[in-house]
Structures are given as C-alpha cells and as structure tokens.
Amino acid sequence: QVQLVESGGGLVQAGGSLRLSCAASGSISSIKSMGWYRQVPGKQRELVATITTYGTTNSAESLKGRFTISRDNAKNTVYLQMNNLKPEDTAVYYCASTPSDVVSPAIWEYDNWGQGTQVTVSS
Numbered sequence: 001q002v003q004l005v006e007s008g009g010g011l012v013q014a015g016g017s018l019r020l021s022c023a024a025s026g027s028i029s030s031i032k033s034m035g036w037y038r039q040v041p042g043k044q045r046e047l048v049a050t051i052t053t054y055g056t057t058n059s060a061e062s063l064k065g066r067f068t069i070s071r072d073n074a075k076n077t078v079y080l081q082m083n084n085l086k087p088e089d090t091a092v093y094y095c096a097s098t099p100s101d102v103v104s105p106a107i108w109e110y111d112n113w114g115q116g117t118q119v120t121v122s123s
Contacts, residue, residue, distance in 0.1 A: 002026045002112040004095045009117030012085055016121075020080040022095030022114055032101035034078045035110065036069060038091035038119075045094065045107065051078060056103045085121045092116040 008020040024031055035050035049059040049069035057069050066085075071078040078095060096110035 002028070002031060002097055004097060004112055004114035006093065006095045006114040006117040009093060009119045011120045011122065014086055014121055014123050016085050017081070017083045018085065018119060020082070020093055020095075020117060020119075022078045022080075024076040024078075024097060028076050030099050031076075031097040031112075032099050033103070033105050034071060034095065034097045035105065036078070036080045037094045037096060037107070038089075039094065039116075040091045047107070048093070049080065050104060052103050053101050058103045082119070085119075087121045087123045090119060090121050092118050 003025045004022055006020060006022045008018060012018055033050055033052045036048040037045045038048050039045040047060050049067055051057045051069045051071050066083050068081040094116045095114040097112045098105045098110045100109045
C-alpha cells in the first residue's frame with residue numbers, strides 16, 4: 001500500500017509562485033513514475049506533468065515554461081514548481097504514482113492518488 005500526501009497549496013495572486021510537494025510512504029518499491037494532475041469542478045482531471053524514476057519528464061504543452069516537475073528519490077518526494085500563476089490555474093492538484101516507469105503513463109495506470117491540495121489564483 002502506498003500513501004501520497006500533497007502539501008503546498010494555497011491562495012496566491014496572479015503572477016505569483018507556489019511549490020507543491022507530494023510525499024510518498026508505504027510500499028515505496030512499487031512506485032515508479034509519478035505525476036501531477038489537476039481538476040476543476042465539472043471538468044475531467046487533466047495532466048499537469050509526469051516524471052520517471054530517472055527524472056525524465058513530460059508536461060502538458062500549455063504549461064511548459066511555467067510548471068516544472070522534479071523528484072527527490074532519497075526523500076520519496078515529488079515536487080511541482082509553479083511560476084507566473086494565472087487564475088485559470090485554479091484547481092485541486094493531485095499527486096499520483098504508478099508501477100509503470102514510463103514518461104507518459106495513461107491516467108488509468110496510476111494506482112495511487114493523494115487527497116489533493118487546493119490552489120487558488122486570484123486576479
């Protein structure tokens with residue numbers, strides 16, 4: 001069993017930055033790729049960024065240049081640095097893990113999800 005706990009969300013003004021963290025515990029050996037997704041009410045959960053065990057990353061095209069995913073395997077933690085935030089980035093951000101070590105896992109491949117952290121960007 002894997003537990004994922006996100007932190008770092010909050011309220012920020014447009015143009016500001018936030019750094020989300022996701023700490024993993026439990027059956028760490030089953031975690032390979034990790035990802036960040038976000039969701040707003042009434043819409044499907046959408047990809048933000050993914051990262052493999054060895055640090056290969058993939059990001060949503062619309063977020064490249066503003067959002068950066070990274071991970072510290074020694075700390076079992078994945079991060080999402082979000083810069084130049086916009087009101088449309090407002091969402092609940094979820095961390096997920098998969099035993100598949102590929103750079104672009106399908107959403108159904110993720111078998112563990114965190115509880116989510118709210119990010120609100122004011123204009």
